[in-house]
Amino acid sequence: MVHTSSDQEAMLDTVTNPIPLTRDRSATERRIFEAARSLLAEAGFQGFGVNAIARRAGCDKQLIYRYYGGMDGLIDAIGEDLSSWVEAHVPDDPGGRFILTYGDLIERLLELYMRALREDHLMRRVIAWEISESTPQVRRVAEARARGLSAWIEKMRGSLTPPKGVDAIATNAALMGAAQQIVLSAIMNGFACGIPVKTEKDWAKLEAAVCRLAHNAYI
Amino acid sequence: MVHTSSDQEAMLDTVTNPIPLTRDRSATERRIFEAARSLLAEAGFQGFGVNAIARRAGCDKQLIYRYYGGMDGLIDAIGEDLSSWVEAHVPDDPGGRFILTYGDLIERLLELYMRALREDHLMRRVIAWEISESTPQVRRVAEARARGLSAWIEKMRGSLTPPKGVDAIATNAALMGAAQQIVLSAIMNGFACGIPVKTEKDWAKLEAAVCRLAHNAYI
DNA sequence: TAATTGCCTCACCGTCTGGTGACAATTGTT
DNA sequence: AACAATTGTCACCAGACGGTGAGGCAATTA
Numbered sequence: 001m002v003h004t005s006s007d008q009e010a011m012l013d014t015v016t017n018p019i020p021l022t023r024d025r026s027a028t029e030r031r032i033f034e035a036a037r038s039l040l041a042e043a044g045f046q047g048f049g050v051n052a053i054a055r056r057a058g059c060d061k062q063l064i065y066r067y068y069g070g071m072d073g074l075i076d077a078i079g080e081d082l083s084s085w086v087e088a089h090v091p092d093d094p095g096g097r098f099i100l101t102y103g104d105l106i107e108r109l110l111e112l113y114m115r116a117l118r119e120d121h122l123m124r125r126v127i128a129w130e131i132s133e134s135t136p137q138v139r140r141v142a143e144a145r146a147r148g149l150s151a152w153i154e155k156m157r158g159s160l161t162p163p164k165g166v167d168a169i170a171t172n173a174a175l176m177g178a179a180q181q182i183v184l185s186a187i188m189n190g191f192a193c194g195i196p197v198k199t200e201k202d203w204a205k206l207e208a209a210v211c212r213l214a215h216n217a218y219i
Numbered sequence: 220m221v222h223t224s225s226d227q228e229a230m231l232d233t234v235t236n237p238i239p240l241t242r243d244r245s246a247t248e249r250r251i252f253e254a255a256r257s258l259l260a261e262a263g264f265q266g267f268g269v270n271a272i273a274r275r276a277g278c279d280k281q282l283i284y285r286y287y288g289g290m291d292g293l294i295d296a297i298g299e300d301l302s303s304w305v306e307a308h309v310p311d312d313p314g315g316r317f318i319l320t321y322g323d324l325i326e327r328l329l330e331l332y333m334r335a336l337r338e339d340h341l342m343r344r345v346i347a348w349e350i351s352e353s354t355p356q357v358r359r360v361a362e363a364r365a366r367g368l369s370a371w372i373e374k375m376r377g378s379l380t381p382p383k384g385v386d387a388i389a390t391n392a393a394l395m396g397a398a399q400q401i402v403l404s405a406i407m408n409g410f411a412c413g414i415p416v417k418t419e420k421d422w423a424k425l426e427a428a429v430c431r432l433a434h435n436a437y438i
Numbered sequence: 439t440a441a442t443t444g445c446c447t448c449a450c451c452g453t454c455t456g457g458t459g460a461c462a463a464t465t466g467t468t
Numbered sequence: 469a470a471c472a473a474t475t476g477t478c479a480c481c482a483g484a485c486g487g488t489g490a491g492g493c494a495a496t497t498a
Contacts, residue, residue, distance in 0.1 A: 028445080070487090131350075132351055134408050139408050142404075171431070173414050176413075181397065184350040195389070209386055212386075269456060281458080284458085
């Protein structure tokens with residue numbers, strides 16, 4: 001391997017900017033933050049470390065320690081930023097569809113959630129991280145994400161209530177889990193629990209199946 | 220850290236067996252294989268490498284290259300072994316329960332699958348691996364696992380057929396995905412999609428929710 | 439102009455990793 | 469007994485990692 005993308009970025013920074021990149025602390029902090037986010041999104045939590053981030057940000061790794069107190073602080077910053085992911089990435093209009101019942105709502109939310117998850121590399125990596133490691137950092141990130149998610153559902157719920165006799169909390173967790181697992185494994189290696197997911201038609205089938213589960217769960 | 224478990228194992232091998240461990244190739248191969256399995260189960264695919272495995276097996280890493288052709292061959296061996304995991308770990312009797320419909324069957328299979336997954340560290344690690352990396356090795360492992368899974372479902376199905384108008388393939392994938400995601404994230408950090416899963420009662424609620432999804436999906 | 443402050447880079451440390459070539463020790467065969 | 473083949477160990481390599489102390493450079497203040 002001769003040219004990694006980080007090499008190219010570093011070259012770009014130093015070649016097109018012979019002026020040594022105006023000394024601006026907050027700008028450098030942002031560069032580090034964005035480098036970390038994009039690296040995590042592209043490469044996953046394996047190989048997610050100080051050296052790689054500094055390379056990509058085009059600065060010295062020392063700055064990561066100085067500005068964020070090391071990887072821990074940086075991860076926390078990313079996690080905190082992710083707590084508002086749902087509101088930022090999922091549209092909150094019903095999309096020209098009638099939402100009359102609690103089931104309609106969950107059905108619609110699942111559809112939107114799957115779509116958003118398909119587009120967002122970073123979020124998928126974070127979810128994969130959560131079920132692969134159990135360090136305090138990743139637990140904090142998971143907690144922030146969960147906070148955002150349930151606040152979002154609560155906001156969207158409005159005055160709608162689930163039918164009696166249904167454990168809505170557990171049911172929604174199961175449905176969300178289904179959506180996550182399908183999207184993650186389908187995108188990572190083209191299969192979801194043994195069935196191939198390549199074409200848009202395959203995706204539509206799975207989306208429909210998940211929505212149908214929600215629909216039937218809430219009568 | 221003074222004593223890792225691998226150190227203890229190595230000591231055990233050399234202390235209790237002052238005779239230098241009879242030169243037996245097939246036994247050594249098995250030791251390596253078991254060391255790899257247990258390491259993967261305990262520590263996950265991070266830190267799953269030649270050095271750690273050799274340490275745990277109490278032999279030189281060179282033997283991994285000689286006998287398995289390196290990590291690739293070893294991983295393939297583990298994957299092949301995993302293709303028969305379901306039959307080996309999930310009881311195939313209905314458990315004193317009446318299985319009359321296709322829905323009954325899937326409901327029961329999901330329950331068994333969740334229970335088995337809760338007990339099996341290795342399988343959970345492999346599933347987490349599958350959605351975290353996309354190397355040829357892990358793809359082969361995933362493929363072997365999927366093969367075993369669908370063959371198992373097919374075997375259990377017998378003459379039962381899903382009701383008309385239901386995409387059983389996609390629905391089952393969604394249900395299996397829900398089960399997997401819930402078990403993995405609950406065990407890894409005590410939360411499943413934002414809700415805490417600590418007590419056996421929490422588990423029962425989620426199990427019930429998943430089974431209920433299956434029940435309602437197949438009318 | 440001189441000194442202080444803040445921003446940043448450099449060089450280095452110890453440790454671990456995957457990988458390989460050379461060698462020792464045991465076994466089986468002639 | 470002498471040999472060859474198998475089995476296992478050891479030492480070493482280059483490269484990456486996280487982490488840190490010292491010092492260079494630029495802007496502000498004295």
